[in-house]
Amino acid sequence: MNIKPSNLLVSGIINPAITLKFTLKQWDLFIRQARRSGVLARFSYMLEEKELLEKVPKEALIHIKSSQTYAKQMAISLQWEIQCIQKVFDQLELPLVFLKGTAYTVAHNVVAAGRFFSDVDILVPEDRIVEVERALIHGGWKSTHLDAYDQRFYREWMHEIPPMEHVKRHTSIDVHHNILPKTSRFCPNPALLLANIVKVSDKNAWVLSPEDRVIHSATHLFHEGEFDHGFRDLSDLDLLLKEFNTIELFWENLINRAGELDQQLPLYYALRYTSLFFQTPVPNFVLSVSKQWFPNKVHEVSMDWLFCRALMPNHPSCEIFGTGFARWVLYIRSHWIKMPFFLLVPHLCRKGWLRLFEQEEQD
Amino acid sequence: MKSKGIVLQIGPFTVSLESSIDSVIESVNKLYADYVLLEDNSSLFIDFYIKIDRPNLFRGYIQSQVQCYVDGKTPFKPLPLSQAYPFFEWGLNWIIASHVHYYLLVHAAVIEKNGDVLILCGQPGAGKSTLCAALASKGWRLFSDEMAIIDLESNELVPFVRPVSLKNKAINLIGDLSSDAVFGESYPETTKGTLSHMKPMKDSVLRGNERAFCKWVVFPQYKPEAETSLRSFPKGETVIELAKNSFNYNLLGKQGFNSLCNLVERSQCYKFEYSNLNEAISLFDELSS
Numbered sequence: 001m002n003i004k005p006s007n008l009l010v011s012g013i014i015n016p017a018i019t020l021k022f023t024l025k026q027w028d029l030f031i032r033q034a035r036r037s038g039v040l041a042r043f044s045y046m047l048e049e050k051e052l053l054e055k056v057p058k059e060a061l062i063h064i065k066s067s068q069t070y071a072k073q074m075a076i077s078l079q080w081e082i083q084c085i086q087k088v089f090d091q092l093e094l095p096l097v098f099l100k101g102t103a104y105t106v107a108h109n110v111v112a113a114g115r116f117f118s119d120v121d122i123l124v125p126e127d128r129i130v131e132v133e134r135a136l137i138h139g140g141w142k143s144t145h146l147d148a149y150d151q152r153f154y155r156e157w158m159h160e161i162p163p164m165e166h167v168k169r170h171t172s173i174d175v176h177h178n179i180l181p182k183t184s185r186f187c188p189n190p191a192l193l194l195a196n197i198v199k200v201s202d203k204n205a206w207v208l209s210p211e212d213r214v215i216h217s218a219t220h221l222f223h224e225g226e227f228d229h230g231f232r233d234l235s236d237l238d239l240l241l242k243e244f245n246t247i248e249l250f251w252e253n254l255i256n257r258a259g260e261l262d263q264q265l266p267l268y269y270a271l272r273y274t275s276l277f278f279q280t281p282v283p284n285f286v287l288s289v290s291k292q293w294f295p296n297k298v299h300e301v302s303m304d305w306l307f308c309r310a311l312m313p314n315h316p317s318c319e320i321f322g323t324g325f326a327r328w329v330l331y332i333r334s335h336w337i338k339m340p341f342f343l344l345v346p347h348l349c350r351k352g353w354l355r356l357f358e359q360e361e362q363d
Numbered sequence: 364m365k366s367k368g369i370v371l372q373i374g375p376f377t378v379s380l381e382s383s384i385d386s387v388i389e390s391v392n393k394l395y396a397d398y399v400l401l402e403d404n405s406s407l408f409i410d411f412y413i414k415i416d417r418p419n420l421f422r423g424y425i426q427s428q429v430q431c432y433v434d435g436k437t438p439f440k441p442l443p444l445s446q447a448y449p450f451f452e453w454g455l456n457w458i459i460a461s462h463v464h465y466y467l468l469v470h471a472a473v474i475e476k477n478g479d480v481l482i483l484c485g486q487p488g489a490g491k492s493t494l495c496a497a498l499a500s501k502g503w504r505l506f507s508d509e510m511a512i513i514d515l516e517s518n519e520l521v522p523f524v525r526p527v528s529l530k531n532k533a534i535n536l537i538g539d540l541s542s543d544a545v546f547g548e549s550y551p552e553t554t555k556g557t558l559s560h561m562k563p564m565k566d567s568v569l570r571g572n573e574r575a576f577c578k579w580v581v582f583p584q585y586k587p588e589a590e591t592s593l594r595s596f597p598k599g600e601t602v603i604e605l606a607k608n609s610f611n612y613n614l615l616g617k618q619g620f621n622s623l624c625n626l627v628e629r630s631q632c633y634k635f636e637y638s639n640l641n642e643a644i645s646l647f648d649e650l651s652s
Contacts (some may be wrong), residue, residue, distance in 0.1 A: 024408040032412070032434050035462075059408035066464040073614045316435045 001026065006318045009033040013235060014278055016046045020055055027060040029317055037231040037313040040064060041071035041114030071114045078105055081120055081171050082205070088139040089204050092131060096204045097123040097197050099176060099216060103207040104236075107200045111239040115232075119163065119172035123208075125194060126177035129161060133175065141166050141173060149350070157183045157339065179216050180223065183339045188261040210244045211257040218270035219263050225334030227310045227327055234311050237270050238278040251286045264293040273307055306330055370401040370409060374512065374523030374571060375466075376459065377401065380451065381414040384429065386548065390448040394526040394547050394560055397568040411458050415451050417444070433458055449550055449558055452528060456509055459523075460610040466521065467513040467622050468610040473506035473520055474498050476651040479578035480520045482511050482630075484608050487555075490585030490637070493533040496561050497640050498647060500541035505567040510610070515618055518625045519574040524567050526560035534559045540640060577626050579650065580605065583635045591642040593650075594634045601632040 001021040003011050008030045012019045022030060034040040044064045047053040056064060082102065089096040098106050101117035124132050133143075145151065145162040154162045159178035165171070178190040193216075196209040208216060217240060221233040244250045258267040268290040274280035275287070294300055309326035312318040335344055368381040369391070382388060401407060414432040418441050422428040428441040431454040438457065442450050460468060471484035472495035481503075483491040492508045499505040505524055512521040526547065529537060534557065537544055545562040580601050581593075602623050606612045612619045637643045 023405050025405045028408045036434070036436070057408075059410075062465045063410070063462075066462065069464040070614055073616065076616075 005029055006312065006320065009037065009039070009231075009313050009318070010277060012043065013039065013046070013238075016043065016050055016052060019047075020052060024057060024059060027057060031060055031063045033313045033315045033318060035063070035067065036315045038116050038229055039114075039232050039235055040067035041116065042232075042235070043114070044068040044071075045113040068114060071116060074116060075105065075112075077171075078102065078117070078120070081169070082106065084139065084166075084169075085120065085122070085173065086204050088135050092128075092135055094124060094128060094132070095197060095199075095206045097194070097206045097208070099123050099179075099208065100220070103213060104240075106205045107198075107207045107213075109213075109240065110243045111236050115236070119174055121160075121174045121176060123176045123179075123190070123193065126190070129175065129177055133161060133164070136164055136173065136175070140168060144172075153347070157181055159184075159187075179219055181338050184223070185337060185340075186262045186265070188263060192260060209257075210240075210247060210250065211254045212261070214240050214244065214254060214270070215258055215261060215263045215267055218266040222266040222269045223334055223338060225331040227330065228314050230311045231313045234270075234273055234277055238274045238280045241271075241274060241280050241282065245281060251283055255286060255289055264290070268293050269303070269307065273311060276308070277311065368403075370403050370407065371395060371398055372401055372571075373398070373455070373525060374507070375521055376410045376463075376523075377408065378455065379403070379409045379412045381412075381416075382447070382451075383416055384444070384447045386445075387415050387447045387451060390547050390560075391451075393545070394562045396562070397565045411455070411462070413451060413454050413458070415447050415454070446550055446553055448548065449528070449553060449560075452526070452560070455525075459510070463512075464611050464614050465515070467515055467612065467615060467619050469511040469513065469605050469612075470509070470608045470610065471511040471605075472508045473511045473522075474503040475506060475520075475575050476503045476648075478575050479651060480506065480575045481579045481581060481647065481651075482520075482577055482605075483581050483583050484511075484605060485582050485584065488585075490533075490583050492527060492529060493536060493585065493640070494583050494637075494643060496527045496529055496533070496537045496544075497540055497644055499527065499564060499567065500537065500544050500561075501644050501648070503647075504570060505563050513622055513626060514574065515615070515622050517574075518622055518629075519576055521574055522567070522571045524563050524571050526562055528558060528560050530558055531556045536640060537561060577630045580627060580630045580632045581635050582633070583637065585638065586636055587638055589636045589638045591639060591646060592636045593646060596632045596634045598627050598632055601627050601630075 001018065008026060012030055019030065031040065034043055040063070044053065044067060047056065086096060099121035101115055102120045104112040104115065141164040143162050144165050145154065151162060154160065159181050160174050160176040164173050164175065178187060179193065180187045193208060193212055196212055197206045198209055199206050207213060214237065217233065217237050221230065221237070224230065258264045271282050271287060271290050275282050306326045306329055309320065309323045310330050312323070335348065339347065368379060370377060370379050380391065412434040415429060416432065417424065418428060418430040422441055427444040429444045429447040429450055430437055430441045431439055431450045433454060469484065471482050472491045474481050474495055483495055485491045495508045505527065506520055507523040507525065508527040509525070510523060512523050514521055534546065534549065538546065547560040547562070550558045582596065582604065605623055605627070612623070
């Protein structure tokens with residue numbers, strides 16, 4: 001099978017069946033790209049769904065199954081974690097709204113199968129944060145980042161309080177009151193998000209509406225500064241869009257919603273790069289509407305140059321000329337759009353100073 | 364300097380090792396001398412990629428540090444350049460323990476005689492590597508001094524033959540015990556003290572595909588002046604102890620539990636105290652005859 005080495009993973013995700021024509025050397029590289037990007041377990045479920053898993057050569061199959069084993073155990077732990085958080089929320093008169101990976105799991109979205117995650121994210125109204133934090137502390141969670149600067153950084157500027165960690169299980173929960181930092185230029189009104197939440201089980205478990213789930217995923221990825229999981233996150237968007245494609249008026253609602261939440265730009269990127277990378281079936285009218293949100297051709301060409309590099313799997317075999325530079329520019333950009341200049345400069349100086357200082361201590 | 368790559372078949376894993384550091388290449392040439400080098404071609408699937416090299420000009424040449432790259436990523440902090448070869452062995456342990464969930468992995472030394480496997484499981488410092496090296500130099504076949512690899516379907520032990528890492532006093536002890544023992548370099552001042560590797564016996568390397576079932580699970584404890592004593596240990600507690608020492612038992616769920624129960628069910632389980640290596644060797648030789 002003649003595929004450019006850098007495109008092995010992308011090609012396999014678009015059409016899992018073509019991997020069956022791979023040579024062992026191609027499988028070798030494919031597994032490394034998929035493992036590094038965090039999509040190996042996801043790929044195992046893609047093959048399973050098409051009943052192709054057992055046709056994979058055994059050398060590669062053991063690694064694919066190994067990753068699936070890991071993901072299955074994670075999914076079990078997540079169910080337990082969700083129950084523990086539900087118990088805390090039973091005492092509060094408040095819907096428990098899950099975000100990101102946990103939301104995909106509780107809503108049984110396709111994208112949840114084989115997805116790794118490192119913490120649970122929830123959304124609560126800002127005026128109830130203190131109450132929620134207190135209840136979580138009662139339930140065994142404690143605040144991290146106890147340093148005064150970090151506390152102030154989170155509580156004054158961010159869209160979440162400092163991550164909380166369970167004292168026994170060492171699991172982590174991020175309590176959000178918005179999906180973007182307060183200091184960000186395009187910070188949406190969180191009341192709009194909470195107004196559209198959907199209940200997904202008999203117990204206290206809610207998620208954002210399908211459109212909002214897509215928008216949040218897009219907002220998160222295209223404000224991101226580090227792209228270690230960029231490829232996985234773009235694949236999340238691809239799978240969400242493919243799943244919601246069958247919902248009546250989904251695309252119309254998506255476009256309207258992006259306007260209401262002031263998230264047209266991230267959605268434009270999401271639609272553009274999912275269709276470029278994964279051939280996601282975005283209807284033409286949606287693509288042309290979203291294109292109008294982005295009228296500047298020069299800007300468009302340069303963002304393409306950056307994202308087409310940064311969003312590739314984070315493996316040396318997928319790097320081309322400029323990949324490192326593109327990731328660096330996008331790192332700077334992410335800070336730039338999340339914080340105004342007068343806050344950003346002192347913050348970065350402090351981070352840089354600490355990095356130097358801590359480095360010395362290590363050595 | 365141009366780095367050189369080789370591909371080794373180490374137990375069930377195909378491993379690519381790349382390094383431009385002479386001491387790594389020399390140690391590998393000496394300690395892995397009996398292994399077959401694989402030729403890298405389009406029909407070869409490599410399980411894991413390790414590179415041992417200087418991190419950059421500053422850290423590599425001025426600070427004399429070395430880094431272990433796992434398929435291009437660096438999960439560890441750099442180490443002094445003198446520890447380049449042990450870094451490869453530690454890196455390989457880490458890779459297996461964190462990626463291989465298709466076997467049950469237990470932190471233990473494993474050896475075999477007459478088709479029966481002896482698992483030596485214990486905390487670092489309990490003397491399991493010493494005992495393992497001693498038995499391996501007296502006719503037992505080495506499986507591994509670091510981890511028991513258990514096939515989840517057949518419950519057989521899978522050989523993972525590598526140089527045996529010995530620490531501090533154990534190095535001379537084994538050297539005195541066996542005149543055939545070949546050692547690599549000595550590495551003083553590692554986090555585990557002085558470290559040296561014993562080359563695995565040729566027979567163990569050549570029979571690296573021969574699996575076997577467990578017959579004894581032993582928890583050794585070296586104690587100065589202790590009498591040699593072997594005491595029966597309950598099977599239930601043996602399962603729990605092995606689970607505690609496993610790298611991936613918690614990931615494997617029911618499969619891991621069943622596999623451990625099956626293994627312990629067919630084995631005799633003991634606690635073992637010793638201070639005299641020769642007595643220990645005679646005792647295990649007797650047990651196996």
